[in-house]
Amino acid sequence: MPRRLMPLQKxxxxxxxxFGHAMDALQAKGFVEPLKEYIASGKPYMGxxxxxxxxxxxxxxxxxxxxxxIPGIVKHFSTADxxxxxxxxxxxxxxxxxTEVGGQAVNYGIDQDSVYYFVHSYAVPxxxxxxxxxxxxxxxxxxxxxxxxxxGNVCCTQFxxxxxxxxxxxxxxxxxxxxGVVDDSxxxxxxxxxxxxxxxxxxxxxxxxxxxxxxxxxxxxxxxxYDVREKSEAGGDVRNLGKPVELAKRYFDEGADEIAFLNIxxxxxxxxxxxxxxxxxxxxxxxxxxxxxxxxGIRDVTDPDGKVHSALDVAGEYxxxxxxxxxxxxxxxxxxxxxxxxxxxPDGTTAIETIAKAYGAQAVVISVDPKRVYxxxxxxxxxxxxxxPYTGPNGETYCWYQCTVKGGREGRDLDVRQLVTAxxxxxxxxxxxxxxxxxxxxxxxxxxxxxxxxxxxxxxVVASSGAGNPSHFxxxxxxxNVESALAAxxxxxxxxxxxxxxNHLKESGILVREDHT
Ligand code: 1PR
Numbered sequence: 001m002p003r004r005l006m007p008l009q010k011x012x013x014x015x016x017x018x019f020g021h022a023m024d025a026l027q028a029k030g031f032v033e034p035l036k037e038y039i040a041s042g043k044p045y046m047g048x049x050x051x052x053x054x055x056x057x058x059x060x061x062x063x064x065x066x067x068x069x070i071p072g073i074v075k076h077f078s079t080a081d082x083x084x085x086x087x088x089x090x091x092x093x094x095x096x097x098x099t100e101v102g103g104q105a106v107n108y109g110i111d112q113d114s115v116y117y118f119v120h121s122y123a124v125p126x127x128x129x130x131x132x133x134x135x136x137x138x139x140x141x142x143x144x145x146x147x148x149x150x151x152g153n154v155c156c157t158q159f160x161x162x163x164x165x166x167x168x169x170x171x172x173x174x175x176x177x178x179x180g181v182v183d184d185s186x187x188x189x190x191x192x193x194x195x196x197x198x199x200x201x202x203x204x205x206x207x208x209x210x211x212x213x214x215x216x217x218x219x220x221x222x223x224x225x226y227d228v229r230e231k232s233e234a235g236g237d238v239r240n241l242g243k244p245v246e247l248a249k250r251y252f253d254e255g256a257d258e259i260a261f262l263n264i265x266x267x268x269x270x271x272x273x274x275x276x277x278x279x280x281x282x283x284x285x286x287x288x289x290x291x292x293x294x295x296x297g298i299r300d301v302t303d304p305d306g307k308v309h310s311a312l313d314v315a316g317e318y319x320x321x322x323x324x325x326x327x328x329x330x331x332x333x334x335x336x337x338x339x340x341x342x343x344x345x346p347d348g349t350t351a352i353e354t355i356a357k358a359y360g361a362q363a364v365v366i367s368v369d370p371k372r373v374y375x376x377x378x379x380x381x382x383x384x385x386x387x388x389p390y391t392g393p394n395g396e397t398y399c400w401y402q403c404t405v406k407g408g409r410e411g412r413d414l415d416v417r418q419l420v421t422a423x424x425x426x427x428x429x430x431x432x433x434x435x436x437x438x439x440x441x442x443x444x445x446x447x448x449x450x451x452x453x454x455x456x457x458x459x460x461v462v463a464s465s466g467a468g469n470p471s472h473f474x475x476x477x478x479x480x481n482v483e484s485a486l487a488a489x490x491x492x493x494x495x496x497x498x499x500x501x502x503n504h505l506k507e508s509g510i511l512v513r514e515d516h517t
Contacts, residue, residue: 008038008043009043009044010043010044010045010046010175010176010180011038011043011044011045011046012046012047012048012051012175013035013045013046013047013048013051013054014048014049014051014162015047015048015049015050015051015052015053015054016049016050016319016359016360016363017050017358017359017360017363018050018061018062018357018358018359018360019050019053019054019059019061019062019064019066019074019122020059020061020062020063020064021062021357021358021360022050022051022054023054023062023064023065023066024064026054027064032067035067036067036069039067039069039153039154042152042153042181043153043180043181044153044155044175044179044180044181045153045154045155045156045180046155046156046157046175046180047154047156047157048156048157048160048161048162049119049120049157049158049159049160050360051156052148052149052156052157052158053066053074053122053124053158054066054067055067055069055070055149055154055156056068056069056070056071056072056073056074056124057070057071057072057073058073058074059073059074059075059122060073060074060075060076060122061074061076061121061122069154070130070133070149071129071130072124072127072129072130073124074122074123074124075122075123075124075125076121076122077121077122077123077140077141077143078141078143079458080141081141081142082140082141083458083459083460083461083483084121084458084459085119085120085121085361085362085429085430085459085460086118086119086120086121086123086140086200087118087119087362087429087430087460087483088117088118088119088200088201088202088203088257088460088483088484089115089116089117089118089164089200089201089203089257089513090115090116090118090138090139090140090147090159090198090199090200090201091112091113091114091115091116091138091197091199092110092112092116092136092137092138092147092148092159093112093136093137093138093139093197094107094110094112094135094136095134095135095136095137095189095190095191096134096135096150096187096188096189096190097187097188097190098186098187098188099186099187099188100186103178103179103182103183103186104174104178104179104180104181104182104183105174105178105182106135106150106182106187107135107136108135108148108150108155108171108174108175108178109170109171109173109174110135110136110148110157110171111167111170114164114167115164115167115199115201115513116147116157116159116160116161116164116167116168117159117160117163117164117165117168117290117291118138118140118147118158118159118160119160119291119324119362120158120362121360121361121362121429123140123143123145123146123147123158124145124146124158125143125144125145125146126144126145126146130146130149131189132151132189133146133149133150133151134146134148134149135148135149135150135155136148138158138159139197139198139199140198140200141198142198145158146158147159150182151182151184152181152182152184153180153181153182155175155180155182157171160291162289163289163290163291163324164289164290165252165289165290165513166289168289169289199511200511201257201511201512201513202477202483202484202485202505202510202511202512203257203258203462203483203484203485203513204255204256204257204473204484204485204486204487204498204501204502204505204512205256205257205258205259205260205462205484205485205486205487206247206248206251206256206258206259206260206486206487206488206491206498207259207260207262207464207486207487207488208220208244208247208248208259208260208261208262208488208492209221209222209223209228209262209264209488210244210261210262210263210264210276210277210280210296211228211238211263211264211265212265212276213237213238213240214237214238217240218243218244218276218280219238219240219241219242219243219244220240220241220242220243220244220247220492221238221239221240221241221264222239222241222440222488222489222492223239223439223440224439224440224441225436225437225439225440225441226369226407226408226436226439228264241492241493242492244261244280244284245280245283245284245287247492248261248284248288248292249284249287249288251491251498252287252288252289252290254497254498254499255498255499255502255513255514256290256498257290257291257484257513258290258291258292258293258484259284259288259290259291259292259293260292260293260294260295260327260432260486261277261280261281261284261292261293261294261295261296262294262295262296262327262367263276263277263294263295263296263297264296264407265296265407266295266296266297266329266407267330267406267407267409269301269302270297270301271301271303271304272301272303272307272309272313272314272317273303275297275301275314275317275318277294277296277318278317278318278321279321281294281318281321281322281323282321282322284322285321285322291324291325292322292323292324292325293323293324293325293326293327293365293432294318294323294325294326294327295326295327295328295329295365295367295432296327296329297314298311298314298315298318298326298327298328298329298331298351298355299311299314299328299330299331299351300314300351301314310351310354311328311331311351311354311355312351312354312355312358315351315355315359315363316358319359319363324363325362325363325364325365325429325430326355326363326364326365327365327366327367327432328351328352328355328364328365328366328367328428329366329367329368329369329405329407330405330406331350331351331352332351332352332366332367332368332419332423332428333403333404333405333412333414333419334405335350335351335352335422335423335426336403336414336418336419336422336423336426337412337414338350339422339425339426340414340418340422344422344425346425346426346427350426352364352366352423352426352427352428353426353427356426356427356428356429357427360429361427361428361429361459362429362430363429364427364428364429364430365428365429365430365431365432365462366419366420366423366428366430366431366432367432367434368403368416368419368420368431368432368433368434368453369403369404369405369407369408369434369436370401370402370403370404370415370416370419370433370434370435370436370449371401371402371404371408371411371435371436371437372392372399372400372401372402372437373399373400373401373402373411374391374392374393374394374396374398374399375396375398375399375400376394376396376397376398377398378398381400383400383402383415383418384400384415384416384417384418384452385398385399385400386398386399386400386448386452388448390448400415401415401416401417401449401452402414402415402416403415403416403418403419404436408436416449416452416453417452417453417456420453420456420457421456421457424457424458424459428459429459429460430459430460430461430462431453431457431459431460431461431462432462432464432486433449433450433453433461433462433463433464433465434464434465435449435464435465435466436465438465438466439465439466440465440466440488440489441465441466441468442466442467442468442469442489442490443466443468444466444467444468444472444475444476445463445464445465445466445467445472445475445476445485446465446466447475447476447479447480450463450476450480450482451479451480454480454481454482460482460483460484461482461483461484462482462483462484462485462486463476463480463482463484463485463486464485464486464487467485467486467487467489467490468490469490469496470496470500470501470503470504470505471504473485473487473501473504473505474504474505474508474510477505477508477510478508478510487501502514
């Protein structure tokens with residue numbers, strides 16, 4: 001009996017990755033003409049991120065042409081006044097309003113008082129010829145870009161509603177439950193020249209270090225300076241602070257802006273089929289609607305039968321299981337060493353390059369595990385040295401930050417500035433900056449380290465390690481220009497709720513996302 005197919009009623013194109021990669025895939029699959037025909041038919045269409053960008057004529061990101069439905073070219077953000085990618089939660093300014101009640105709401109539930117999750121390096125600058133199409137604009141630094149378009153049966157967002165917590169769910173619900181077609185004759189367009197209002201918020205990230213305990217159960221653990229075993233007895237048990245999926249859901253409910261899972265025993269080889277975090281991601285992404293980062297073991301893996309899976313394949317499995325970003329630790333150090341051995345010329349083979357090419361720079365995070373090496377005098381080392389008031393064990397007043405691999409087990413002849421500049425050059429989109437000396441100490445972030453790294457790169461930096469109370473978060477945002485701050489122990493042990501951190505930041509005049517209820 002022939003299969004009966006349901007007629008297509010609504011179409012969502014949730015694009016991720018690079019413009020050229022997306023358009024090439026549409027071409028290769030023969031989807032370009034059917035997509036244009038579908039949109040021309042007047043049936044509801046929603047495009048997200050690259051799914052919106054492809055409607056334009058082209059992008060500076062690629063020579064491949066776009067669908068050409070909307071006039072204009074997608075442009076790269078300037079790095080002169082801000083980190084790029086634009087990664088995080090920002091507000092919108094609506095420029096269309098319904099003149100009559102009823103029908104599909106023109107704003108699709110987008111709310112000017114909410115913030116939405118953006119992650120992109122390219123955007124369409126607002127211009128007057130886009131007046132008919134522009135539904136909302138957003139400001140990042142001093143640039144104002146089109147953050148949502150709407151016309152008739154088309155509604156697209158540059159931000160990710162599926163990762164924008166309850167504000168995003170409201171938008172998706174409006175599209176799915178409404179007619180999906182706006183009567184444009186009943187819409188009023190305001191003067192779309194937007195007012196200046198950069199409402200980019202600082203992100204608070206909860207980090208879950210995950211490993212199997214001695215009973216073989218996957219647990220969230222937390223160490224002091226990377227030692228995760230109880231101190232009370234010799235060779236004590238792995239600390240167990242909860243189950244990964246349950247904790248992730250709790251942090252989403254409590255207002256975390258992002259969740260990171262790190263598989264901290266990834267230095268052990270693990271067959272592709274047994275990657276422990278795939279199931280965690282699949283389950284977590286069913287109930288957690290903020291970005292998920294996965295780290296640990298993003299590198300080539302070999303199955304017991306000798307079959308090799310590339311880092312790109314491993315990352316692809318994680319993305320398909322619900323990850324938004326992958327974080328690379330040890331392999332990034334080896335990639336940087338290879339980069340310098342090759343006289344600073346990228347050779348296209350590293351995991352950073354292959355994953356960024358396929359999924360975009362914003363999907364590649366570098367997890368750095370540095371530790372201080374003190375010297376009496378800068379001449380003792382070739383590495384980038386800072387002068388520090390926190391003296392070493394023998395009164396040294398200089399130190400450099402040594403990169404480590406395998407969860408801090410092995411130090412390398414590479415300093416943190418060398419690592420981050422090489423990784424940015426190779427195409428990474430964000431730095432997750434841990435600090436082995438500070439991890440689990442509750443004594444505050446290593447401000448000197450963070451300033452040093454931030455001054456070396458233009459990609460966003462996540463401050464990590466050492467948060468012990470809310471004032472450590474305001475300190476790191478006031479004294480450095482990091483985009484986000486991560487904590488683990490204080491959240492796991494319920495010492496400081498995420499809400500308390502955000503309330504404190506708000507009282508300190510620092511913008512944070514609040515719409516998590
Ligand atoms: O090298 O690509 O396989 O990745 C391994 C990953 O696992 C890296 O991201 C590395 O940072 C992480 N990792 C490995 N061993 C440990 C360990 O603790 N023994 N955890 C580990 C790193 C540090 C942070 C922690 C912050 C905040 N943990 O993730 O969450 O320091 O903690 P705090 O707020 O309690 O101070 P690869």
